[in-house]
Amino acid sequence: MNSLMQILPLVELSITTSVICIWVLQKFSPNPFPFAVKLFLVLLIGNVLFWPLGLGMELPLVAYVRGVTGDLSIVLTLLLWSSLLPSGKPMPIAFKFAVAIVAFCFYPFALGLGMIDPYVWGYGSIAFLIAVLVFAVVCTLANWTKGAWIIAIAIIAWAAQWHESSNLWDYLLDPFLAIWALISFVGMIYRRRRDKARSGYLFRPG
Numbered sequence: 001m002n003s004l005m006q007i008l009p010l011v012e013l014s015i016t017t018s019v020i021c022i023w024v025l026q027k028f029s030p031n032p033f034p035f036a037v038k039l040f041l042v043l044l045i046g047n048v049l050f051w052p053l054g055l056g057m058e059l060p061l062v063a064y065v066r067g068v069t070g071d072l073s074i075v076l077t078l079l080l081w082s083s084l085l086p087s088g089k090p091m092p093i094a095f096k097f098a099v100a101i102v103a104f105c106f107y108p109f110a111l112g113l114g115m116i117d118p119y120v121w122g123y124g125s126i127a128f129l130i131a132v133l134v135f136a137v138v139c140t141l142a143n144w145t146k147g148a149w150i151i152a153i154a155i156i157a158w159a160a161q162w163h164e165s166s167n168l169w170d171y172l173l174d175p176f177l178a179i180w181a182l183i184s185f186v187g188m189i190y191r192r193r194r195d196k197a198r199s200g201y202l203f204r205p206g
Contacts, residue, residue, distance in 0.1 A: 009071055009163065010050060014062045016072060018045035019080045038084045071163045073174040074154035082146060092144050093188060098135070100185045103178030106169075122167035129155070132172065 022041050026033055033041070049062040057064070079091075110119040121128035132151060139147035151172070157163070158171040165171070 010060065010062050010066065011046075012077060013066050013069075013072070014046040014050040015042060016077050016080055017049055017062060017065055018042045019084060021045050023080075023083065035084065035086060042084070069176070070174075071165070071170070073177055074157045074162070074171045075150055076174055076177040076180075078150045078153060079177075082150075091147070092139075092142055093185075094142065095139065095144065095147055096181050096185045096188070099173070099177060099181035103173060103181060106173065107175075107178065110169075119167065119169055122169035124168075128168065132168070 019042065022033065022038055022045075025041070049065070050060050052058070052060050106118055108114075109116050132155065136148045136151040139145070139151065154171045155168070158166075158168045163170065
């Protein structure tokens with residue numbers, strides 16, 4: 001059982017790393033990859049990462065990746081995995097904003113700024129769990145059911161102790177998700193200002 005629990009996180013991270021590699025490759029491709037091609041690349045890259053290749057390395061490549069990144073949050077993992085699926089309803093801007101605000105408030109206090117340590121709430125605080133469930137309900141009311149399912153699966157994974165951590169925060173948020181949300185939200189504001197400026201220029205009298 002212990003060996004299985006050690007292997008599963010490596011399989012999970014192998015798939016996640018494969019998805020990121022596909023995302024990078026897609027950026028250099030003029031046409032989107034079909035789903036079948038994405039699935040094939042996940043299996044190919046995932047196997048390369050998971051099995052030891054020799055070359056003087058005792059562990060598979062993904063073990064070294066995990067040594068740097070640790071276990072990614074379930075929320076980020078599922079967001080990345082779902083990016084392989086055919087395009088559906090886009091992620092609401094409000095979700096990116098909420099993650100950015102939570103990360104901006106959470107990490108300074110969790111790292112010792114002030115007298116409040118929100119990280120402690122992740123060790124079974126009922127109020128915090130209710131707040132997370134309410135957020136999932138809000139995602140449903142905003143017609144983004146995928147977000148509600150992702151949060152629900154993250155809570156189930158925490159209850160089942162899927163990762164080594166027993167803190168709910170580690171299943172919901174990680175630095176990479178926080179950085180992505182902050183950059184994505186700032187980029188969204190910049191694009192809106194740019195489009196507004198262009199619109200004003202195009203429709204300017206004379």
